Amino acid sequence: MLWIKNGRLVDPKSQTDRVCDICIERDRIAGIFSPGGADQKHREEDRMIDAQGLVVAPGMIDVHVHFREPGFTYKEDIETGAAAAAAGGYTTVICMANTKPVVDNEETLSYLRERAKDMPVHVLNTAAITKGFKGEELTDMIGLKALGAVGFTDDGVPIKDTAIVMEAMKMAKALNVPLSFHEEDPALIGSFGVNQGPVSAAVGVEGAPAVAEDVLVARDCALALSTGAEIDIQHISSGTSVAIVRAMKALGKNIHAEATPQHFSLTEEAVLEKGTLARVNPPLRTEADRLAIIEGLKDDTIDYIATDHAPHSREEKEKDMKSAPSGMIGLETALALGITHLVKPGHLSLSHFLEKLTVNPAALYHLDAGHVAVGGKADLVIFSEDETWTVGESFKSKASNSPFIGDTLQGKVKFTICDGKIVYSDGKF
Ligand code: DOR
Ligand code: ZN
Numbered sequence: 001m002l003w004i005k006n007g008r009l010v011d012p013k014s015q016t017d018r019v020c021d022i023c024i025e026r027d028r029i030a031g032i033f034s035p036g037g038a039d040q041k042h043r044e045e046d047r048m049i050d051a052q053g054l055v056v057a058p059g060m061i062d063v064h065v066h067f068r069e070p071g072f073t074y075k076e077d078i079e080t081g082a083a084a085a086a087a088g089g090y091t092t093v094i095c096m097a098n099t100k101p102v103v104d105n106e107e108t109l110s111y112l113r114e115r116a117k118d119m120p121v122h123v124l125n126t127a128a129i130t131k132g133f134k135g136e137e138l139t140d141m142i143g144l145k146a147l148g149a150v151g152f153t154d155d156g157v158p159i160k161d162t163a164i165v166m167e168a169m170k171m172a173k174a175l176n177v178p179l180s181f182h183e184e185d186p187a188l189i190g191s192f193g194v195n196q197g198p199v200s201a202a203v204g205v206e207g208a209p210a211v212a213e214d215v216l217v218a219r220d221c222a223l224a225l226s227t228g229a230e231i232d233i234q235h236i237s238s239g240t241s242v243a244i245v246r247a248m249k250a251l252g253k254n255i256h257a258e259a260t261p262q263h264f265s266l267t268e269e270a271v272l273e274k275g276t277l278a279r280v281n282p283p284l285r286t287e288a289d290r291l292a293i294i295e296g297l298k299d300d301t302i303d304y305i306a307t308d309h310a311p312h313s314r315e316e317k318e319k320d321m322k323s324a325p326s327g328m329i330g331l332e333t334a335l336a337l338g339i340t341h342l343v344k345p346g347h348l349s350l351s352h353f354l355e356k357l358t359v360n361p362a363a364l365y366h367l368d369a370g371h372v373a374v375g376g377k378a379d380l381v382i383f384s385e386d387e388t389w390t391v392g393e394s395f396k397s398k399a400s401n402s403p404f405i406g407d408t409l410q411g412k413v414k415f416t417i418c419d420g421k422i423v424y425s426d427g428k429f
Helices: 037-041 078-087 106-116 141-146 162-175 198-202 210-227 239-249 261-265 269-278 287-298 334-343 350-355 359-364
Strands: 002-011 016-025 028-033 047-050 055-058 060-065 090-095 122-127 151-153 179-181 231-233 255-259 380-390 408-418 421-425
Touching: 002 037, 002 350, 002 380, 016 037, 028 037, 055 350, 060 078, 060 334, 060 359, 078 090, 078 106, 078 122, 078 408, 078 421, 090 359, 090 380, 090 408, 106 122, 106 141, 122 141, 141 162, 162 179, 162 210, 198 269, 210 231, 210 239, 210 255, 239 255, 239 287, 255 287, 261 287, 261 334, 334 350, 334 380, 334 408
Parallel strands: 002 047, 002 055, 060 090, 090 122, 122 151, 151 179, 179 231, 231 255
Antiparallel strands: 002 016, 016 028, 055 380, 380 408, 408 421
């Protein structure tokens, strides 16, 4: 058995926040005891983690990662992606479908489900909404769901045809699966990845305006209200979009939204300082947008914190602003960015912050995860809320395209436990 003693258990689902001892047997939580329980009850052969001064929380769930397999394994593969997830405190991740080939067929999805079996964390897959991400014809959503797709998305490529989105929502509603949407109308975009305005002008690109996001957010919320489909507005970046989601949520419970650490931590100014490392779709925007996202997190307009972990190679990111791909890695810095920029400044309590990484994403994807309870799964993260560290250049991820390298952050993952096994520890154990 594995014991965690004297940790501060913060479990948003049960609203627990107390110091206790936790006992894990195989892949389950066998018991939760008052402090002292571990010393009294443990047996000689048991392992013990001393979590004095540390937080013990449900293993985090990321609803939005890119692990690049198949097709782009020079950027990341499932093994390195899963290792990055474990290092970041995640025990469940949901992979987007923009691989090569796109996950729009049974063969690719079956391959990915097989690959996921041996990973240290739970790696789940979405499948594409439209064949080849072309936005023209729906995939076989029934067949793909039966093979294990937990949701559907054309993430990375916005769907232009409203009728196709409507059709997909009707099917998703019938299948009881969520759809997640990348909201940027290409018709209004000069170039992807940098907010349109003084910063895009300064770096010599046309840029992507917030209105390109706003129009599709409004459209898809309206379609979700009409169809009853469960939807997730991905990586919301515009203050107006936050307001649209807030208004639409008041009309129906099936609308959800995610924000990324980069969008609540940085503004477009980062592009001037960090160059292509800060190029991301949708782009980092203004301070007013960043503050609106924080307000959205506070009042639960935004339900999830998702990384959009998007690894790219050094060579690709060394290209100029027009040619370098958009995206940044995020799994290994998300917890610390949230603690540093949301919890420590007093925007969110620790439990409220963790809600958006545990119980909320578990509910959207119907997962038996995201909470700590006797008899439940032993998926946990143990972290220091106070320890500071500086983001270095080496990551468990195959990639290192992070604009946060060199930043000193507060909050450090100490252990990640998945299925009762220690899959990451920051020191020797
Ligand atoms: O910046 C981004 N990169 N946004 C996306 O939606 C896709 C991602 C990628 O796959 O690189
Ligand atoms: Zn996206």
